[in-house]
Amino acid sequence: VVSGDAPPKYSVWFGAHFFENPLVNARKIYTYDWRRSVVDEQGKKRELRSEVDYIPVTPDVYWCEVTEAEDNELIPLNVELLLTLQVVNPFKALFRTGTQTGVWLQVVSARTVAVARNAISKRTYREWLGHQDSMGEEIKKNLGTIPETEFKNRYGVELIDIGVLTVNPAGRYQELTTAVIEAQLKGDAEIALTTRQAEAIKKR
DSSP: OOOOOOOEEEEEEEHHHHHHHHHHHOOOOEEEEEEEEEEEESSEEEEEEEEEOOOOOSSSEEEEEEEEETTTTSOOEEEEEEEEEESHHHHHHHHHOOSTTHHHHHHHHHHHHHHHHHHHTOOOOOHHTTTTHHHHHOOOHHHTTHIIIIITTTTEEEEEEEEEEEEEEEEEHHHHHHHHHHHHHHHHHHHHHHHHHHHHHTTO
């Protein structure tokens, strides 16, 4: 590795001295700070930090979160997304998003999160619980041509898939919503029990 401010070197060939031009021949290897969040086997999120001098070019799954996105009933939801991404053009991913490894991921995640808020608002929390598997497809549909024109063509990143890890009400709404759902389930169970008892009496 030759640093950019290294003195010019020369070589001897048949008695002639050939100097290297430092503006042309200087080479650098940059070290980048890579920070990411991962989910361990117990389901807990951990922050990892390491120094790397490369960009991964194989498909991988990256975590991001949509916080306090209002549903159709204006209940704020926290939604954890799993983005399957692949860097198809390392030059674009690095130099069109900044000079630090991982910035391309921040750009793609931020854009996806912004669009996800609109997609989440189209259904209620209870509806999303029953259609959680389709939320990723709904978000991808709302992205439209962004994955092709912006992510891939501009930043060199291909969006392969969007998965949903969790959907939960934010803050105090989580306790309130859980209590309401439990009450409704309890009410449904009591109604079902009463119906079965009434049917049993009729058969006597």
